[in-house]
Amino acid sequence: MATHSQHGWHHWKWWQMALITVPLVVIAGNLSGYVSNSGFGNPWFDMVEKPSFMPPGWVxxxxxxxxxxxMGLALAIVLVAPQSRYRRLGLIIFFVQLALNYLWSPVFFGAGxxxxxxxxxxxxxxxxxxxxSFFxxxxxxxxxxxxxxxxxxxxATALNFEIGRLNPGADRAPLGITSAR
Structure with a gap:
């Protein structure tokens, strides 16, 4: 049974970890978007037709x-949690999907x-x-x-698919998944 002081120490460790994980996750995500010229203002993206349910750019x-x-807060919580199989697997999958997240903007906006x-x-x-599930x-x-x-x-998945469907020929590396061409 954790004592009150042990419980307080756990919260302090979590806050210390969050002070690292939150800025890292946010900065890396913003950097991914910045280097790929993501969003409105990207000449390729500005020319493609957007679906009717596309939120305004500021959103x-x-x-x-x-x-x-x-995501950074969730990561901090799991990083300070006791070792377990679920923690280990959850962290591995978290970092894999986060890497894919950071890759998406350069592939979509940068490469078209x-x-x-x-x-x-x-x-x-x-x-x-x-x-x-693991977290x-x-x-x-x-x-x-x-x-x-x-x-x-x-x-995001629906937007990605619909942009492909609405813009046959706009895909610079088509696989024939989102457009009929």
Whole structure:
């Protein structure tokens, strides 16, 4: 049974870890978007037709900053949790899906590879589902913190697919997944 002082020490360790993980996850995500010229203002992206359910451009900056912050907090919680099989597997899958997350913008916006980006976002969503499952077993709050990210990935997947469908010929590396051509 943890004493009150041990419980307080655990919270202090979590806050210390969050002071590292949150800025790292947010900065790396912003850097990925910046180097790939993601979003509106990218000449290739500006020319493609967008689906009717596309949020305004400012929503993406707010959403991704919030989601990366929540991801960093969840990561901090799991990193200070006791060692376990679920913790180890959850961290591995978290970092794999996070790497895919950081890869998506350069592939979609930088390379204009809509189909490849679609494959990546599907893999991200699967990885996020698995991460939530493992994180919930480590710490309920850590798993719940990732649910908004999972919901946003559903929207991102639909946007990615619809942009491909609405813009046959715009994909610079087509695989024939999102467009009929």
């Amino acid at each position: 993406f900056g707010v959403a991704w900053t919030t989601l990366y912050t929540l 590879a809509i189909d490849w980006a679609f494959i990546i976002v599907i893999a991200m969503a699967v990885g996020a589902c698995l991460t939530v 919930l077993r480590v710490n309920r709050v850590a798993g719940l913190l990732l649910l908004p990210y999972l919901a946003w990935l559903c929207l």
